[in-house]
Amino acid sequence: MTVDLLPDDDQAAIAAAARDLVCSLSPLSRLHALGSSGPVADPQLWAAAAAQGFFALDLPEDVGGAGLSLAELSLLFRELGRSLVPGPFAGTVVAARVAAAAGHGELTTRIAGGELPVGLAERIEGGLLRTFDADDAAAYLVVTPDGSALHPADSVETVRRRPCVDVASRWAELRVVGEPLARVDAGSFDAVPYASVLVAAQLAGICAATRDASAHYAKVRTQFGVPIGSFQAVKHRCADEAVRAEAIDQLVTYAALAVRDGRPEAALLWPAARTVGADHALRNCADNIQNHGGIGYTAEHDAHLYLKRTQVLADLLLPREDLRAAVLAAPGTRGGSA
Amino acid sequence: MADFRDEVRTWLAEHVPRDEQPHEGTAMREFDLAWQRTQFDGGWAGINWPVEYGGRGLSLLQQMIWFEELAWADAPDVGVCFVGLNHAGPTLIARAREEQKAANLPRILRGEVVWCQGFSEPGAGSDLAGLSTRAVVDGDHLVVNGSKIWTSYADVADRQELLVRTARGERRHDGITWVIADMHAPGITVRPIRTMTGPAAFCEVFYDDVHIPLSSVVGEVGGGWSVAMSTLSFERGTGFLREQVRLVRLIDDLIGFAGDRVDRRGRRRIDDETIAARLATARAEAQALRAMALADLSRNARRPQPGVEGSMLRLFYGQLSQRVHALAVDIAQEDGLEDRPYGRPDSWSTNWYRTFPHTIAAGSKDIQRNLIGERMLGLPRGR
Numbered sequence: 001m002t003v004d005l006l007p008d009d010d011q012a013a014i015a016a017a018a019r020d021l022v023c024s025l026s027p028l029s030r031l032h033a034l035g036s037s038g039p040v041a042d043p044q045l046w047a048a049a050a051a052q053g054f055f056a057l058d059l060p061e062d063v064g065g066a067g068l069s070l071a072e073l074s075l076l077f078r079e080l081g082r083s084l085v086p087g088p089f090a091g092t093v094v095a096a097r098v099a100a101a102a103g104h105g106e107l108t109t110r111i112a113g114g115e116l117p118v119g120l121a122e123r124i125e126g127g128l129l130r131t132f133d134a135d136d137a138a139a140y141l142v143v144t145p146d147g148s149a150l151h152p153a154d155s156v157e158t159v160r161r162r163p164c165v166d167v168a169s170r171w172a173e174l175r176v177v178g179e180p181l182a183r184v185d186a187g188s189f190d191a192v193p194y195a196s197v198l199v200a201a202q203l204a205g206i207c208a209a210t211r212d213a214s215a216h217y218a219k220v221r222t223q224f225g226v227p228i229g230s231f232q233a234v235k236h237r238c239a240d241e242a243v244r245a246e247a248i249d250q251l252v253t254y255a256a257l258a259v260r261d262g263r264p265e266a267a268l269l270w271p272a273a274r275t276v277g278a279d280h281a282l283r284n285c286a287d288n289i290q291n292h293g294g295i296g297y298t299a300e301h302d303a304h305l306y307l308k309r310t311q312v313l314a315d316l317l318l319p320r321e322d323l324r325a326a327v328l329a330a331p332g333t334r335g336g337s338a
Numbered sequence: 339m340a341d342f343r344d345e346v347r348t349w350l351a352e353h354v355p356r357d358e359q360p361h362e363g364t365a366m367r368e369f370d371l372a373w374q375r376t377q378f379d380g381g382w383a384g385i386n387w388p389v390e391y392g393g394r395g396l397s398l399l400q401q402m403i404w405f406e407e408l409a410w411a412d413a414p415d416v417g418v419c420f421v422g423l424n425h426a427g428p429t430l431i432a433r434a435r436e437e438q439k440a441a442n443l444p445r446i447l448r449g450e451v452v453w454c455q456g457f458s459e460p461g462a463g464s465d466l467a468g469l470s471t472r473a474v475v476d477g478d479h480l481v482v483n484g485s486k487i488w489t490s491y492a493d494v495a496d497r498q499e500l501l502v503r504t505a506r507g508e509r510r511h512d513g514i515t516w517v518i519a520d521m522h523a524p525g526i527t528v529r530p531i532r533t534m535t536g537p538a539a540f541c542e543v544f545y546d547d548v549h550i551p552l553s554s555v556v557g558e559v560g561g562g563w564s565v566a567m568s569t570l571s572f573e574r575g576t577g578f579l580r581e582q583v584r585l586v587r588l589i590d591d592l593i594g595f596a597g598d599r600v601d602r603r604g605r606r607r608i609d610d611e612t613i614a615a616r617l618a619t620a621r622a623e624a625q626a627l628r629a630m631a632l633a634d635l636s637r638n639a640r641r642p643q644p645g646v647e648g649s650m651l652r653l654f655y656g657q658l659s660q661r662v663h664a665l666a667v668d669i670a671q672e673d674g675l676e677d678r679p680y681g682r683p684d685s686w687s688t689n690w691y692r693t694f695p696h697t698i699a700a701g702s703k704d705i706q707r708n709l710i711g712e713r714m715l716g717l718p719r720g721r
Contacts, residue, residue, distance in 0.1 A: 246630060247627070328617060
């Protein structure tokens with residue numbers, strides 16, 4: 001397997017384009033103005049993302065895709081995480097793959113074109129589904145370890161709504177009442193590892209964002225006549241944030257390549273990326289609040305937004321106990337370099 | 339590349355010694371040098387050295403395979419050959435004169451000589467530039483007085499890469515000289531220091547009017563700081579993969595061990611949720627470590643000098659290895675209380691103690707954090 005985990009020039013360009021788009025159309029400040037109900041995605045950003053082919057990066061060229069892979073997608077999702085971009089991006093990207101794998105060419109094109117925003121949904125107790133994309137989704141991708149089904153919004157009904165700590169998560173419990181548009185079993189396309197890499201990529205983005213926020217504040221905030229970043233207590237917390245961000249950043253790429261190539265170590269790497277991603281992001285978010293002192297505890301500051309989104313991402317699709325069990329159960333691999 | 343891996347595996351299967359590696363005294367010296375000679379005779383010595391100095395000229399990928407397979411083959415540690423192969427040798431390659439290289443480098447590769455490092459002093463640890471072992475020029479010799487500490491393998495070494503103060507300059511980094519010392523020279527006294535693991539892993543070295551020829555100075559008299567800092571200029575970090583693979587193997591062994599072992603109530607250790615969670619976290623983190631190591635290799639292949647990212651790798655590795663060995667002790671329960679010699683798979687506590695230096699030696703974890711904070715994040719210097 002290729003051992004070069006660093007992005008090449010083309011990949012770096014994709015990441016830079018995504019970052020430019022996100023920073024101009026969906027800055028973090030948007031989140032402070034977001035109400036507690038209604039759609040969360042910025043319509044302009046959604047349209048621009050579709051126009052730039054973000055939902056079709058990993059689709060084959062014969063269905064209108066860019067023919068790239070999960071590696072490039074994971075770069076995109078790092079940027080979505082870094083800026084806490086709200087909206088059903090992961091569900092839509094994975095749903096396009098599901099539709100393509102199920103042989104629904106026209107549906108694939110519609111999803112990839114952004115016409116059908118798809119929320120992620122997972123099975124919970126009582127035969128219900130859980131989603132955090134309720135007010136944006138025109139359809140839901142129900143992801144299970146056995147396979148995935150794409151349900152139009154009118155084939156599910158809302159059983160209850162729950163308020164979420166994350167301002168940009170629209171939490172609903174749903175019941176299926178109609179037939180899916182498409183369905184694939186895990187044998188032909190396993191959405192769990194795929195979506196998990198995208199979740200882990202967002203956690204990697206959050207780790208990087210909190211590292212940068214801490215380092216910036218430590219340079220500009222002065223106490224006792226000097227920047228607080230000159231104190232080892234603060235500097236070392238910032239350094240620990242940097243190490244955690246580096247660890248999950250490289251692990252996400254490593255996992256993305258293994259899942260893309262269907263390598264045996266993928267079974268270990270995708271739950272590993274989610275486990276490390278959740279752990280490192282939660283710790284970085286907490287350290288970032290600490291580094292900011294009183295202002296870090298206020299509603300007007302961004303620090304709490306990172307923490308709350310991280311809590312949701314950490315719990316998506318599989319609870320952390322199940323992810324750890326998957327890590328333990330994965331076969332041992334020599335993980336050789338060639 | 340599969341052919342190369344097969345070649346490495348076959349050679350290691352035929353040549354890795356099966357006797358237990360000694361970790362003390364003359365037996366350790368003889369064992370480690372013999373293993374180095376075996377590798378030399380097989381053409382595997384100095385795998386990451388440049389070809390013109392006896393290296394094998396392997397690609398980065400081939401070096402990675404070599405170090406990984408060393409771990410899978412349970413090959414002996416580099417042991418007493420560490421300083422020569424990984425520190426003094428590379429420094430000589432980077433900065434020494436041709437006759438100094440010719441006199442020293444082949445002997446390191448052939449396993450004929452043991453090197454040690456004389457850097458740290460009782461008053462100069464993390465603050466290396468504060469060293470005060472004095473050397474004055476007397477004719478064509480340096481005369482050295484002072485002492486060094488934490489010198490691994492000094493009791494069995496033949497040569498030492500020694501930093502001495504030859505002048506008090508305007509700046510503390512000035513006036514330091516890098517010199518090759520003969521450990522058998524008159525005036526050198528070595529006192530082994532017992533560690534918390536039992537055997538002496540390092541020593542104090544005392545210098546009492548030790549005469550060293552000026553021809554043994556590497557670089558300029560007074561220019562030793564830059565020589566010391568140039569050491570790792572061609573170390574691309576491939577050797578680190580061996581440590582990563584060993585950690586992966588240890589964690590997988592611990593998962594098996596925790597599945598077999600039962601506590602006094604008859605419950606399997608892995609059915610303890612905290613044990614299972616710690617094992618899973620460690621297994622996931624060991625893959626993050628691998629990804630970090632691979633990324634660091636890619637970075638270093640693209641630039642002339644390794645960067646500060648290496649500090650992140652070392653910090654993450656040091657703390658992870660400590661967590662994993664502490665977990666092993668917890669799984670073993672009361673067997674962890676039994677005093678067992680270092681190096682055996684079930685020497686739970688001793689093996690754990692041996693990981694403490696991972697965040698002390700060669701730049702403590704606090705120094706690594708300073709480097710990351712200042713050089714990577716751009717935070718201001720301070721105390």
